[in-house]
Structures are given as C-alpha cells and as structure tokens.
Amino acid sequence: MEAEKIELQGPTNKALHEAAEKILIENDLGGYSVPNRDVYPFQWNWDSAFVALGYAQFNLDRAWQELETLFKGQWDDGFLPQIIFWKDNAGYFPGPEIWQTNQQPRTSGISQPPVVATILRQLWEQNQNAEAEEKVKQLIPQVFALHRWFASFRDPLKKGLVVTTHPWETGRDNAPEWDEAAKRVDTSNVTPYVRQDTKHLDKKMRPHKEDYDRFIAMVEFGRDAGWDHKKIIEESPFRVADVGMTMMLLRANRDLLVLAEQFGFEGEAEFLKNQVSLSETGVDYLWNEEKQAFCSRDVISGESTGIISSASFLNFYADVGTAAQRAATEAHIDRIAKVSQFLMPSLAPGEKQFDAMRYWRGPIWAVVNFMIATGCAEQGLETWADKIRNDTAALIKIAGFSEAFNPESGEGTGGTDFSWTAAMWLHWAGK
Numbered sequence: 178m179e180a181e182k183i184e185l186q187g188p189t190n191k192a193l194h195e196a197a198e199k200i201l202i203e204n205d206l207g208g209y210s211v212p213n214r215d216v217y218p219f220q221w222n223w224d225s226a227f228v229a230l231g232y233a234q235f236n237l238d239r240a241w242q243e244l245e246t247l248f249k250g251q252w253d254d255g256f257l258p259q260i261i262f263w264k265d266n267a268g269y270f271p272g273p274e275i276w277q278t279n280q281q282p283r284t285s286g287i288s289q290p291p292v293v294a295t296i297l298r299q300l301w302e303q304n305q306n307a308e309a310e311e312k313v314k315q316l317i318p319q320v321f322a323l324h325r326w327f328a329s330f331r332d333p334l335k336k337g338l339v340v341t342t343h344p345w346e347t348g349r350d351n352a353p354e355w356d357e358a359a360k361r362v363d364t365s366n367v368t369p370y371v372r373q374d375t376k377h378l379d380k381k382m383r384p385h386k387e388d389y390d391r392f393i394a395m396v397e398f399g400r401d402a403g404w405d406h407k408k409i410i411e412e413s414p415f416r417v418a419d420v421g422m423t424m425m426l427l428r429a430n431r432d433l434l435v436l437a438e439q440f441g442f443e444g445e446a447e448f449l450k451n452q453v454s455l456s457e458t459g460v461d462y463l464w465n466e467e468k469q470a471f472c473s474r475d476v477i478s479g480e481s482t483g484i485i486s487s488a489s490f491l492n493f494y495a496d497v498g499t500a501a502q503r504a505a506t507e508a509h510i511d512r513i514a515k516v517s518q519f520l521m522p523s524l525a526p527g528e529k530q531f532d533a534m535r536y537w538r539g540p541i542w543a544v545v546n547f548m549i550a551t552g553c554a555e556q557g558l559e560t561w562a563d564k565i566r567n568d569t570a571a572l573i574k575i576a577g578f579s580e581a582f583n584p585e586s587g588e589g590t591g592g593t594d595f596s597w598t599a600a601m602w603l604h605w606a607g608k
C-alpha cells in the first residue's frame with residue numbers, strides 16, 4: 178500500500194514549516210527544549226540532540242545552545258543523563274525525588290541513545306566557520322567522555338555493544354524486546370506511586386501498568402545501588418544488548434572519529450578506531466540466523482529476543498552486516514511495506530505484540546525513520562529512503578507534529594506539538 182493514496186488536505190509545506198518553528202520556540206524553556214510541555218516538561222537527552230538539527234534550519238546559535246545545555250547535565254565520569262530536571266514540575270513521574278542521584282543540576286540515573294556525536298558532526302559540516310569550530314572543539318571532549326562511559330559501563334561483554342539496564346534508557350520504553358527479560362524484575366516491593374502520564378494522555382497510547390511497575394522497580398534498584406554504574410551493570414536483573422543503541426553508538430563512534438581526526442584529538446581518535454572495529458565484529462552477537470535479522474539479545478539468558486523491530490533496520494545507518502545480512506534486512510523492509518500502510522512501524526502489523534496505538538509496539542516515530550532512511554540512502558537503497566521520508570511527511574501532514582503515528586490509519590498517537598517531530602520536519606521530512 179502506498180502512502181500517496183491518502184488524501185492530503187490542510188496546511189501547505191510553508192505553513193507546516195512555520196508551525197514547526199513555532200513548536201520549537203514554544204517548547205523552549207530557557208536555553209533548553211522540552212519534548213512536550215505537558216507530558217515531558219524537562220530536558221531529554223536524545224530529544225535535544227535531534228532538536229538541535231531542527232533549530233539549525235532557522236537559528237544556529239540556538240542549535241548549539243541546545244547541545245551545550247544538555248552537556249551541563251553531564252556527570253564527572255562522562256555519563257550523560259536521560260533527563261535533566263531544570264525546573265520543578267509536579268506533572269511528571271518519576272521526578273528527581275524518586276531518582277535521588279544527588280547531582281547538580283538534578284538528573285535521572287540512566288542514559289539514552291548516544292546520537293549526539295552524529296548530530297554534532299552534522300551541525301559542523303553544515304556550517305563551518307570560526308565560531309562553529311570553537312564550539313565543536315569544546316564539545317568533542319565532552320562527547321568523547323560519554324562514549325568512553327558507554328564503553329566502560331554498558332559493554333560488559335567487551336564486544337562493542339550497548340547492554341542496557343533499563344528500558345527507558347533505550348528510548349524505546351515499552352518495545353516488545355524487553356518483555357521477556359523484564360519478567361525477571363521483582364515488582365513486589367515497589368513503593369506505591371501515582372502515574373502522571375495517563376492523566377495527560379489516553380491510556381491506550383501508554384505502557385501497561387505491569388510495564389510501569391517494572392520501570393519503577395528498576396529505578397529503585399539503581400537508586401538503592403547509589404547509582405553506582407559498575408554495580409548496576411554487574412547486578413541488574415535486567416540486562417539486554419539493545420540493537421538500537423548498539424547501532425546508534427557505532428554510527429556515533431564513526432562520526433566522532435571523523436571530528437577527532439579533523440581537530441587533532443589523537444588519543445581519542447585511537448580509542449574510537451578500536452571501538453569501531455570491536456563493534457563491527459561484535460554486532461554478530463545480535464544477528465539472529467533463524468529470523469535473518471539483527472535483534473536485541475538478553476545477556477542474562479544469552480537468548481536472542483528474535484523480535485524484528487524498527488531498530489533492526491539501523492544496521493544500514495551503522496554501516497554493518499555482510500552482503501547477505503544486508504540483503505536479508507532489505508527483504509524484511511519489503512515484507513513490512515506490504516503489510517503496513519506507512520513505514521516504518523516500530524513493530525510490524527501482524528506480529529503478536531503489535532498494537533497500532535501503543536507507543537513502541539507499533540507506532541511510527543519520525544526520528545527513527547530519519548535514521549533508517551539516512552542509512553538506506555547512504556547504502557544506495559534510495560527507493561526505501563524516499564518512501565520512508567515521504568511516509569513521514571505524509572503522516573505529519575495528516576496528523577500534525579504528533580509524538581508518534583499509527584502505522585495503519587496515520588492518526589497521531591501520544592502527545593501533540595512534539596519537539597523532535599517538528600525538528601525532523603524542518604531538517605528532513607519537509608524538504
């Protein structure tokens with residue numbers, strides 16, 4: 178089925194451009210962006226990285242500032258938090274009083290997909306001047322410290338993978354890949370809590386209670402471990418090698434390497450080169466021969482999840498896989514395009530855990546589409562790159578700047594006026 182068959186009424190691209198800029202401006206709470214003013218009223222890690230790309234289209238200074246404020250939340254050991262709680266807001270749970278990380282500014286205790294190096298390279302390559310050079314040189318060591326943190330605390334197998342200890346860290350909160358592994362998490366002692374997300378949004382778009390109990394139990398596990406990341410990676414009941422973060426970090430390591438070499442960071446470049454070659458072989462651990470796809474793998478049981486999610490298509494973006502693995506991945510795209518009105522569903526219609534409205538169990542996310550399409554274009558898979566971009570643009574025309582989109586009907590799911598969807602329109606889909 179083709180997205181073009183949908184009647185596209187409403188605003189022109191110019192009006193959408195203006196609307197997208199307005200969303201970013203209104204979601205600016207003072208040098209940093211919130212993903213959405215109601216549901217996510219703080220600064221989120223990978224959201225901010227993508228937002229910087231959107232800002233770069235109309236306010237370059239503000240783009241740099243987004244990354245700079247993000248790194249104000251970096252811990253001394255290089256860790257970059259998922260959330261920075263710049264200002265109090267009772268409309269979100271769990272807030273800083275639950276995380277108890279004892280940091281200034283206040284932050285959560287898990288990270289998020291490390292896409293910032295890739296965005297940094299893009300900002301630099303789009304606008305090379307003396308001022309930008311200063312900013313890049315200042316950010317390289319900070320971003321490098323983050324990559325070293327991932328190597329030290331999220332790669333226990335030393336294969337160049339990312340093993341996560343919390344589904345929120347993957348950015349794909351309730352993806353079906355976590356279901357089995359999360360069963361090991363004991364929720365019997367979770368402190369009673371009141372969710373805030375379901376006060377803002379329809380329950381059918383949000384994770385189930387069972388998932389939420391586990392999310393909170395895992396936060397309490399980290400808090401009780403004093404956010405000692407060494408202890409957490411060794412003892413967490415939830416440890417999954419995430420195909421999404423692994424591919425994104427591999428890409429980011431390549432991009433940071435280019436910058437490190439260009440600006441004379443020799444030691445850093447050496448380290449990054451080693452990480453890249455480690456991951457190039459290491460990703461084989463994620464290849465599922467039976468499914469013919471890259472899938473997340475539970476490192477406690479050693480078992481592959483066998484789930485083909487939208488993250489399984491990021492191997493192109495990371496530039497990995499044998500010719501046969503790449504061909505098999507492309508065949509999956511072809512198969513899914515036949516069952517889904519729009520690409521790329523976070524999980525394909527027809528899979529047993531598929532749920533068209535529920536977050537990472539079906540809906541389409543503009544930032545993931547951007548990364549998949551970027552990878553496809555770089556690997557010469559232009560037809561898929563174009564389709565994924567057209568579908569993203571069509572979805573935004575139909576449903577506006579929603580958090581995510583139903584892959585069958587095209588309707589919006591989650592919050593509205595979402596920063597990263599607006600940013601992706603400005604940078605990519607609306608072109």
Ligand code: GLC
Nearest residue numbers: 212217221223224348349350
């Ligand atoms: C949700 C998403 C995550 C995102 C955050 C803020 O938790 O799953 O990827 O960073 O919202 O938009």
